Amino acid sequence: MDTEFRTKGFSKLLPNTKHETALFTSLVLGVPLSAVWMWLVILPDYHSVYNGAVLAHFLLIVLLVFNVMTNMIMVMRVDASGDASVLPVILKPDWKFCHWCELNSPPRSYHCHECDTCILRRDHHCKFTGCCIGLHNQRFFFMAMIYSLIGLTYGLYYQFPIVFTALGVSWYMFTPALLAPHLAWMLGYISHWSLVVATVHCTALTAWSVVIYVLWTQVHVLLTGQTQYESKNNVTKYNVSTMFNVKMMLGQRWYLAVLSAFVRSPIPSDGLSFATTKSHEEPKDI
Numbered sequence: 001m002d003t004e005f006r007t008k009g010f011s012k013l014l015p016n017t018k019h020e021t022a023l024f025t026s027l028v029l030g031v032p033l034s035a036v037w038m039w040l041v042i043l044p045d046y047h048s049v050y051n052g053a054v055l056a057h058f059l060l061i062v063l064l065v066f067n068v069m070t071n072m073i074m075v076m077r078v079d080a081s082g083d084a085s086v087l088p089v090i091l092k093p094d095w096k097f098c099h100w101c102e103l104n105s106p107p108r109s110y111h112c113h114e115c116d117t118c119i120l121r122r123d124h125h126c127k128f129t130g131c132c133i134g135l136h137n138q139r140f141f142f143m144a145m146i147y148s149l150i151g152l153t154y155g156l157y158y159q160f161p162i163v164f165t166a167l168g169v170s171w172y173m174f175t176p177a178l179l180a181p182h183l184a185w186m187l188g189y190i191s192h193w194s195l196v197v198a199t200v201h202c203t204a205l206t207a208w209s210v211v212i213y214v215l216w217t218q219v220h221v222l223l224t225g226q227t228q229y230e231s232k233n234n235v236t237k238y239n240v241s242t243m244f245n246v247k248m249m250l251g252q253r254w255y256l257a258v259l260s261a262f263v264r265s266p267i268p269s270d271g272l273s274f275a276t277t278k279s280h281e282e283p284k285d286i
């Protein structure tokens with residue numbers, strides 16, 4: 001059964017803990033500020049006059065920021081819990097009783113103590129958005145990561161020659177000065193401006209590494225049709241086919257869902273029952 005998602009009320013959108021609020025703030029400020037940095041610091045180094053190339057860069061930056069932010073907003077807005085589902089009174093096969101919710105919980109759903117509810121086909125809890133990633137919002141999380149990777153790779157590629165010039169140190173001092181710019185600045189090897197440029201580059205490199213790691217885990221569960229819990233516990237029965245796994249994460253209209261968070265793309269499950277390798281087996285000749 002295809003299902004559409006429900007959205008949360010505004011009071012439930014923002015993260016609950018100080019730690020998650022700090023990470024969320026770094027995300028909300030970091031994404032637009034990195035676009036401003038790209039526009040005001042990096043691009044003028046390559047183009048002294050406004051031309052078609054500058055316009056193309058501008059449109060690409062706007063597209064990337066827009067898609068990262070809209071997908072992240074949808075991660076937070078979509079209700080990943082099973083609160084709205086009609087749950088059975090008796091325990092069905094593969095269902096379990098959740099002692100915290102005091103409800104019968106469907107297969108593949110797990111209780112999140114940070115969100116204080118059971119999440120349908122729960123993958124993991126995202127500290128940056130303060131909410132769980134599950135059946136209904138994993139599509140948005142995955143695409144936010146993809147667009148973040150494109151943006152960070154694009155920015156780092158164009159920024160690298162500028163960092164190299166700004167640091168102005170010999171090649172054997174470049175890596176130490178880049179990785180510990182504060183130390184290099186205190187020892188007088190680099191200027192104030194070089195410290196700023198190197199710090200931005202280091203921060204972007206760290207973000208790029210985190211995004212690569214997260215995407216690696218997401219591509220793995222996408223290809224194997226698993227959640228992270230199922231991957232750790234070797235549960236393989238939901239790995240129906242690669243195309244079905246893609247639709248379970250990105251929806252029936254996955255080819256359009258990759259372009260924008262605003263495209264409707266229903267998931268082929270209501271979160272209460274799931275196709276398995278057994279239910280998809282071809283009927284055998286008798």
Ligand SMILES: [Zn+2]
Binds near residue numbers: 100102105111
């Ligand atoms: Zn629960």
Ligand SMILES: [Zn+2]
Binds near residue numbers: 115125126130132133
């Ligand atoms: Zn959670």
